[in-house]
Amino acid sequence: MPTEPLSADDIEAGLRELPGWQLEGDRITRTYRLPNHFAAAGLTVHVAQIQEELNHHSDLTLGYNTVALAVNSHDAGGAVTSKDLALAARVEAIAAGHGAR
Numbered sequence: 001m002p003t004e005p006l007s008a009d010d011i012e013a014g015l016r017e018l019p020g021w022q023l024e025g026d027r028i029t030r031t032y033r034l035p036n037h038f039a040a041a042g043l044t045v046h047v048a049q050i051q052e053e054l055n056h057h058s059d060l061t062l063g064y065n066t067v068a069l070a071v072n073s074h075d076a077g078g079a080v081t082s083k084d085l086a087l088a089a090r091v092e093a094i095a096a097g098h099g100a101r
């Protein structure tokens with residue numbers, strides 16, 4: 001998968017397909033709210049598993065009942081690439097199953 005930086009238009013187009021995700025500075029971010037702490041911990045572990053599978057890792061923060069992700073591509077000089085959007089899409093696909101909104 002290319003690790004070329006995406007244009008602002010491409011990032012905007014990608015984020016339109018990712019509800020709740022936004023561009024904050026040079027990273028795409030999302031905070032999921034979970035029914036309770038244990039559900040948030042479970043989503044955190046599941047996201048870590050996906051990130052290992054993709055070999056692409058966000059800053060992943062577990063709160064009382066939240067899971068926050070912030071990611072860009074180090075190997076593209078800290079720019080947003082298709083790898084970041086792909087990670088976000090994988091997380092979007094499983095988050096609701098953990099009770100996230």
Ligand SMILES: C[C@H](O)[C@H](O)[C@H]1CNC2=NC(N)=NC(=O)C2=N1
Pocket residue numbers: 055056057058071072073074075076
């Ligand atoms: C050596 C290893 O493949 C690289 O460091 C991977 C690991 N996870 C990564 N995560 C992110 N966000 N960006 C990267 O460029 C990256 N590269």
